[in-house]
Amino acid sequence: MKKLLLFITSIITVVTLTACSSSNTKNKLQEVKEKNKIVLGVSPDYPPYEFLTTENGNKKVVGADIYLAEQVAKKLGVQVEIQQMAFDSLIAALNANKVDMVISGVNPTEERKKAVDFSDVYYTSKGIFVVNKDSEEIKSVADLKNKKIGVQKGSTYETYAKEQLKMDDKNIQALTDVPSLLQDLKNKKIDAVLIPDDVAKIAMNKYTDIKISTFTADNDPEATGMAIAFKKGKNDSNKELLEQVNAVIKEIQDQKAFEKELDKYAKVAAQSE
Structure with missing residues (x-):
């Protein structure tokens, strides 16, 4: 009888500890909201998607992809922090936790899907x-x-x-x-x-x-189109974040807003030095 009680107690302890551990594990959306910012990795040499321009003597990253990042941040109720780097360093930066997401004209190829998680496609070029x-x-x-x-x-x-x-x-x-x-x-x-x-x-x-x-x-x-990349999550840790991001993408697509931003920044880029 004592052995049976000891066994039952052990099972209850394991279940309790597992539940506590799960409840203490934050998903990606919670992490982003807690720090009140989402860090964007971008290679600003791809106008009209992302490029550098000068405003009041200061360099600034602008473009249609930056617009998309701002809309995502707005949906999440956080700020955007931009980290500039070479295109071929973006995925590595994502997996090293240096950035939270990458929006830089990235195509969600099957090979890349093995390394990172992708949102829905937000635009397809040629x-x-x-x-x-x-x-x-x-x-x-x-x-x-x-x-x-x-x-x-x-x-x-x-x-x-x-x-x-x-x-x-x-x-x-x-x-x-x-x-x-x-x-x-x-x-x-x-x-x-x-x-x-x-x-x-x-x-x-x-x-x-x-x-x-x-x-x-x-x-x-x-x-394959272009999509937003996130570090590959474990146990659906990216699920809530991706749901929010995909909702933004759908809204933008319904309004043809991304195409409008492309046209807008094409004109800006054509006038930039």
Whole structure:
């Protein structure tokens, strides 16, 4: 009888301790609200999504993605703190707890889904080639064989150039920011740059000696769309936060608000130095 009572007492103790432990474990939404801010990781070299501009003599990160981050923060009742870094460092920063979320034109590929959690897709763009006006037109994948293509380092375009276009590493110029790629294109160090159409349209307004190629490759890397990335949660620790974020995305999509912000910041970026 004593052994039975001891066994029952042990079970009750374990259950109680487990329940207490679970109740003391904060989910991501609770953590963000408790510190009254959400830290955003962003690579501000991707206008009109995110880029640097000068206001009253001070540098400021602006863009459609920043607008989205502000709407998320507003929904959560917290402030946004922006951390700038290279695009290929964003996921690592997320998993190292240096930032809470990443909104930087990130495509939710199957490979990335293994490392982080994603929100619903908030926007889908289209990948295109930008070339010099006096260059030979790209008409097929075969035409890319002996050309050097510029892509953003760590982006889906870098993977696309290697795996889909089957290009040799020596013919791929991977840099951390798009403006540097466009400058290399103007200086004819590379033959083409593969970027989203929204980014390319701004480049057209700023540079008169480049153009958008009529060639479009199959399996567009932008087809997966763009989503907000969060550190992969355990035991549904991200569930409440993702529900709130996805509600913001749905509202913005219903109002076509993101497209309006893209148009707004495309004009700002075209006028920026």
